[in-house]
């Protein structure tokens with residue numbers, strides 16, 4: 001993990017809490033949490049103050065802090081929109097890796113990539129900007145995971161899988177080697193993918209089939 005600056009977490013919900021846990025576990029200085037829910041303002045999250053909404057980020061110049069995206073996703077775009085809005089305002093995002101994660105040689109994690117506790121990225125894996133590899137997910141050699149994708153807890157990607165922009169791989173899903181999961185596609189929790197999934201597709205079951213088919 002390379003987080004040389006004080007960090008502010010955006011989002012005080014479930015994903016924000018897990019991201020904060022990773023940062024604290026890695027010994028990173030987290031100075032504040034912001035959240036649009038006014039009911040959370042003035043509270044704390046794992047001991048860190050929730051200081052207000054996004055507008056509170058104006059307290060810090062973009063060059064003085066890093067952001068951590070605490071918005072989760074299961075196919076919605078809020079998380080991506082937040083990332084793009086803050087990048088347009090010149091902020092930078094921390095790349096976040098839990099100390100228990102295993103990162104193989106020549107694996108690369110782009111800005112804002114998040115790798116949770118117990119996850120494994122084998123050699124040659126590329127993880128895109130603002131993408132999540134969630135708790136205990138296993139990504140085998142040479143997989144390429146696009147920007148803003150979410151590989152949910154416990155999913156298994158065999159070697160050489162490509163997951164395109166904005167796609168979601170559900171909790172506990174298994175994707176066999178060399179499959180392509182198209183842009184914006186959704187693989188349901190527990191699905192076993194043995195055929196490529198087209199862009200925007202939603203597949204479910206064992207073996208995975210298009211929902212409603």
Ligand SMILES: CC(=O)SCCNC(=O)CCNC(=O)[C@H](O)C(C)(C)COP(=O)(O)OP(=O)(O)OC[C@H]1O[C@@H](n2cnc3c(N)ncnc32)[C@H](O)[C@@H]1OP(=O)(O)O
Pocket residue numbers: 072074134152153169170171186187188189190191204205
């Ligand atoms: C830390 C975290 O929590 S990260 C979050 C990780 N979570 C995930 O990855 C969840 C991914 N989401 C899913 O798997 C969802 O169930 C979805 C997106 C596939 C479907 O959600 P919805 O569109 O709301 O569908 P809905 O719940 O109405 O179900 C529609 C039908 O599909 C079935 N179905 C839904 N999900 C699944 C699934 N994962 N496997 C098998 N069948 C399913 C339902 O039983 C239902 O069947 P029925 O019509 O015969 O009653």
